[in-house]
Each structure stands twice: as structure tokens, then as C-alpha cells.
Amino acid sequence: MKRCPQCNRVETDEGLKFCRVDGATLVDESSPIGSESATAQLGSAVANEVHATILPYNTSANVNRAVAPTTVLPQPPVTSTTHELAKPKRRTTAIVAIAIAAVGIISAVVVISYLSRKGDTSIESIAIMPFQNQSNDPNSDYLSDGITENIINSLSQLPNLKVMARTTVFRYKGRDADAQKVGEELGVAAVLTGRVLKQGDTLQIQADLVRVSDGSEIWGNKYSRKLADVFAMQSDLAKEISDRLRIQIGGVERERLAKHATENTEAYELYLKGRYHYFKGTESDMRQATNYYQQAIDKDPNFARAYVGLADSYGTASTYLLPPNQAYAKVKDAALRALQIDDGLGEAHATWGTYKFFYERDWRGAEAEFKRAIALNPNSPDAATWYSFYLAATQRFDEAIAQATRAKQLDPLSIVANVGVAESYYQSRQYDLAIDAFRKCLELDPQNVYAHELLGVAYQKKGMQAQAIAEFEKAVQIDSSPGVISFLGWGYGAAGRADDARKVLSQLEQIGKQRYVSPYNNALVFAGLGDQDHTFEWLNKADEERNDFLVYLKCEPMFDSVRSDPRFNEFIRRIGLTP
Numbered sequence: 400m401k402r403c404p405q406c407n408r409v410e411t412d413e414g415l416k417f418c419r420v421d422g423a424t425l426v427d428e429s430s431p432i433g434s435e436s437a438t439a440q441l442g443s444a445v446a447n448e449v450h451a452t453i454l455p456y457n458t459s460a461n462v463n464r465a466v467a468p469t470t471v472l473p474q475p476p477v478t479s480t481t482h483e484l485a486k487p488k489r490r491t492t493a494i495v496a497i498a499i500a501a502v503g504i505i506s507a508v509v510v511i512s513y514l515s516r517k518g519d520t521s522i523e524s525i526a527i528m529p530f531q532n533q534s535n536d537p538n539s540d541y542l543s544d545g546i547t548e549n550i551i552n553s554l555s556q557l558p559n560l561k562v563m564a565r566t567t568v569f570r571y572k573g574r575d576a577d578a579q580k581v582g583e584e585l586g587v588a589a590v591l592t593g594r595v596l597k598q599g600d601t602l603q604i605q606a607d608l609v610r611v612s613d614g615s616e617i618w619g620n621k622y623s624r625k626l627a628d629v630f631a632m633q634s635d636l637a638k639e640i641s642d643r644l645r646i647q648i649g650g651v652e653r654e655r656l657a658k659h660a661t662e663n664t665e666a667y668e669l670y671l672k673g674r675y676h677y678f679k680g681t682e683s684d685m686r687q688a689t690n691y692y693q694q695a696i697d698k699d700p701n702f703a704r705a706y707v708g709l710a711d712s713y714g715t716a717s718t719y720l721l722p723p724n725q726a727y728a729k730v731k732d733a734a735l736r737a738l739q740i741d742d743g744l745g746e747a748h749a750t751w752g753t754y755k756f757f758y759e760r761d762w763r764g765a766e767a768e769f770k771r772a773i774a775l776n777p778n779s780p781d782a783a784t785w786y787s788f789y790l791a792a793t794q795r796f797d798e799a800i801a802q803a804t805r806a807k808q809l810d811p812l813s814i815v816a817n818v819g820v821a822e823s824y825y826q827s828r829q830y831d832l833a834i835d836a837f838r839k840c841l842e843l844d845p846q847n848v849y850a851h852e853l854l855g856v857a858y859q860k861k862g863m864q865a866q867a868i869a870e871f872e873k874a875v876q877i878d879s880s881p882g883v884i885s886f887l888g889w890g891y892g893a894a895g896r897a898d899d900a901r902k903v904l905s906q907l908e909q910i911g912k913q914r915y916v917s918p919y920n921n922a923l924v925f926a927g928l929g930d931q932d933h934t935f936e937w938l939n940k941a942d943e944e945r946n947d948f949l950v951y952l953k954c955e956p957m958f959d960s961v962r963s964d965p966r967f968n969e970f971i972r973r974i975g976l977t978p
Contacts, residue, residue, distance in 0.1 A: 524561035526585050527551045529572040530593040530604075543595040544569075545671045546604075550591070555778035563587060564780045564810035582611030585811065589617060661705075666698035670705050688712070703744050706737035710750045714757070721915060722944040727758040745775030749782045756789050757947035760975040765789055780810035784819045792950045792976075796827035814844045818853075825853050826954040833857045848878045852886045860956055864894045881910050885920035889957055892927025900928050919946045929960045935970065942974050952976060 527550045532543040548565055555562045563585055571581060578590040593606040607619040661667050673691030689712045695705040710733035713726045734754055737747035752768030755761040769789060772782035783806035790799035803819040810816045821836030837854035840847060855870030871887040888903030904924050907916055922937035941949060952958060953976055961967055971977065 523559070524563075524587040525554065525589045525591060526563040526568050526582060526587045527554070528576070528578070528581065528590060528592045529569055530595050533594050533596045534598075540675070544675060546593070546595060548674065555776060560778075561587070561809070562778045564778070564813065566780075566815075567810045567812040570812045578607075578609040579611055579614040582609070587611060661695075661699045661702045663699040663702070666695045666702050666705070669695040669698060670702065670708070673705070673708060701740050703737040703740040703747060706733045706740070707744070707746050707750050710734040710737065710754075714750070714753060722917075723758065723947055724945045727754060727945065727947075730754050730758070743775060745772045745779060745782065748772040748775065749779070749785055752789075753785055756785075756792075757950055758945055760950065762789075762793065778809060780806040780813060780816050783809065784816060787819055787823060791823055791826045791954055794954055796823065796954075799823045800827070812843065814840060814847050814850075817843055818847065818850055821850065822853060825857055825956070826951070828860075828956060830857045830860050834861070846877055848874045848883055851877070852883065855886065855890055856957060859890060859893050868894060881907055881914075881916045881920050884910075885923045888924035889927035892924060892929070893960075897928060900924055917941065917946060917948075918944065919948050923957060926958050926960050931961045931964050931966075934958075934961050935964075935966050938970060942970075949974060950976065 527547055530543040530547045532540050547568075551562055551565055551568070554560055555564075567585065578592050582588070582590040588611055590609045590611060591606060592609070593604060596603040601623060603621070603623045605619075605621050608617040609615070610617050661670070669691050673688045673695065676688040676691065689709065692705050692708040692712065695702055696709065699705070710730045713729040713733065730750075731754055734747060734751045737744060738751060741747065748768045749772035752765045752772060755768060756765035759765075766786075766789060769782060769786040772779065773786065776782065783802045787799045787802035787806065790796070790802060800820070800823045803816070803823045807813070807816040807820050817836070817840045821833055821840055824830075824833035824836055834854060834857045837850050837857065840850040841854070844850070851870045851874040855867045855874070858864075858867035858870060868887075868890050871890040874883050875887050877883075884903055884906060888900045888907075891897075891903065892900035904921065907920055907924070910916055918937045918940035922934050922941055925933040925937060938949070938952075948955075953971060958967075
């Protein structure tokens, strides 16, 4: 690879001796990752983090629903098989945090600036592949992962560019995948790949942008930065963004790209570690993630994105760890604080929308928040997924399917996005389509408990009792938590196996002596048995806790056995499920 010392143009044709732009003699580039002169032309840059919070798409045995991230509340330190990340010296830690933010933004700006200069209207979609960590230290993965995520989220804020979501591209992490082939699989016009090497106080980056249609390199460059010098460049980079993208984006978008998530580098590193564990998905990792979010807030009480992560964590805890009326009080506090700090943060509006939807049952308010979240970040699959859940709960099924499909297009390899489409078919009682969609979900992730559960219900509704029970039993083999066991109890009851269903009720009672068990789980089993009196008894108890699953009651097929009872419509009206 050769570089022009005058205009810094990089040429991959080894036979070329002179620059095709200014005629200068090309210089042979031979270092493994880059030279400092190659980056001098970039001018000043900014250490800015423009991350969009994404719900973690977990496939671990601890997940039994697809509508929220699997996270538990902070607890006292416990023994865990998960190793804590190595802790560098404070100064080095702070500098690395700055570098992660700055390099992500630098890379994003270079890519967009190039496309802007070229006027290449064909590049309307892109996939940012996970940057490779070449530092020979797996504990440095959060550095390369953080750079990748920052580039994704920087570009995702632009309304005219489709950007593949994190969960989809990170399925390629650790794979030596060909950029053109990946682009064809994902249906994008361009793919960005990169490598990261940290040597002492220097961070070296190699980035390459490939056109998918013919496999040609659109742009490539090498960077070398002293970590301590990166943060000083932020104001100049903000101006660079404004100058380069003046035609493509307006002032609001330019402000978002230039905005700092936090000025506290220690808080940012803690947040980045939280994200790292957040996406690993195990229960022990989720504990660490939540703790890191809280530590980030302690370092910077004005760190909006850390509050969003904490709010999402507490929201999930309401499904299996704490009564919803306790967990959602914390969701409210954290989400409101995030909005007070940054009302333009789309992820904060999406989280606030889930609070209004699941807990307050404020239908108009929830829809307004979901729409606001999508407007602020049109590339967010999570906002579209949450909105699809809301639309299904309000029985606007065509719209729900459309939003779920849109989320899947943005994040095609995400299990949650795929389950969202299948669930929309399920809730609209299009069981053949639902069965086909859930089967495809399980091809993507055979261990996804929620897909097994709802596939089982769809089978039962089609009269396929043996297949239904088999799916419920597979789910319990993966995860024996109370919520999953209650699906099996419902299946036994619906299949006429009353004794087995009552054994499940006894099992739930015993588990309840050791940990929290939602009354909704008991209501499910009694609904499967067709025991209307006990079903309403437990539904009332669930409502006393403001159980979030109740928002789906109008469209949930598992309660069809009590739908004709006059108490059902009265219950629906009383708990505010009529928009």
C-alpha cells in the first residue's frame, strides 16, 4: 500500500509510482498498522461519545422474555466465574477512555466526509464490523468493542444512512469474514473493517471501507495517536463535521455528533465496561454491568446514558426478581434523570416510553415517547421493537408487524428483532406464520427460551399437543425459572393433563418460599386449566403489583379460556387496558 505525502491519498496499486491527484511521488507504507504522518492531515479531532443505548440481546438461560434486557439489581459482591477486567493505572485508564470515544468519532467522520466529498449516492447503507483487537490482551476487548460501537452510533444518528445494528454485526466477531461476502449477506452497500493496536501510550488504528457491489476499496487509512493528545482535538472535529456534512445533515444532527456524553473520563470507562458486560448476557455479567453503570453515575451524576442503562436494568428486574411496583420506581427515577440531562437522547425517550407503557399504562404518553425515540434515532431497532410491542398490545396488528419487520431489517441477526416479528404474528393469531417465524428464530438461536415458549403456545392453538409440550419441556431444560415453568404448567392444563399442571402449581409455591415468584405465573397455569375463579384471583394479585405482562392481556392467546367470562372485560376496563 502506498501513500501520497502531499494529499495523503492512499493507493492500493503497488505498481503506481505517482499520485493520481497531484503527481507527487508515492511513499511505500510498510509498518503493520500505521504511521503518525498518515494522520496529520486529519487536523484536530474530538473525544466524543455518541453512543445509542441498545437493549442487550441475550440468549442465556436466564432470559425468559424477549421484551427487555436480562439484568439484575446491584447486589453485594458475589463469587462469579466471570473474570473482572484488568485495572490499569488511573491515568492510563482515563486516557484510554478518551481515545475510545475520539477514535470512534474520528473514524465515523472520515467515512462520512469521504462519502460527502465524492457525492456517492449509491452508499446509503453500511455495516461497521467489530474492530479486531490486536493487542494480544483479551481484557482489552472493551477498547476495540467500544470503538466499533461508537462508530455505529455516530453514523446511526444520520437519517439518510442505514446502519446495521450492533447485535447483528457482533455476530461476526472473532470470524475471519470477507467484507464483500458479509455485505452481501446483510444487504448493505459498504462495509467498514478495522484493527486496533495499543502499544504503551500510543493507539494505532487501521480502517478500510469496502464497496460491496464489486469488492473494491472505497477508502482506507492508518492512524497513530498519542493517547494523551486525543482529547484536545474535540472542538476542531466538531467544526470538521459541520463543514463536511453541511449538505447532508442539519444543525441538530451536527450538534448530536459533536456532543459529549460525559467529560469525566473515569465515568466513561466505567460505562464502557458496563456495556461490555451488558452484551455478554450472563447473570453474573449483568450484575457487573449494573454495578458499572452505577459507578459511572457516581463519578458523573450528569451522565445521561448511564442512567438509561440503569433504568433498563431495573425494568428487566421487574419480570423475575422484584415486584414491578418496586422495580419500576427505580426505572422512573433513572429514566427521568436521563431526560432531564439530555432531552434529545432517543434511547432515554424509548426507556421512558416503556415505563409509561408497562407500568403507568399511559397509552398516549407511551406512543408519543416511542415515536419521539424513533425520530431522534431512526436507525434504532430497539425503539421500533418496543413500539411494535405497544401496537400489538393495543391490537393494531398490521402496524405492529410493520414496526417489528422494520426492526428486523435494521438488525437482521438480532434474536430479539426476529422474535419480535414472530410474536406479532402470534399475538394477531396468525399461527402458521408465527410457527414458521419462531422456527427461524430457533435456527438463529436454538437456546432462546422465549421462542420455544411461544412456539409451544402456537402449536397448542393449532391442536398439535405433543409438539407443544415438547417445546415447553425444551424451554424448562434450558431455564427452570418460575416464568418458564409456568408456561409448561399452562401447556399441561391446555392439553388436559390437570394433575401435571397442579404439580407445577405446587412447584411454584415451593420456589416462592425461596425467591420472588410473580402472581402472573400462577394465573397462567390456572388459565391453562380453565379454572376461571383462580385465574382472576391471581390476575388481581398481579395487578396489585402492576405486573407488566398484563398490558398484553387483550391479545394474549393463553388467556382465551377466560375471555368469555364477564369478569374479563371488567378486569380489562378496571386496570386501564383500554387506550
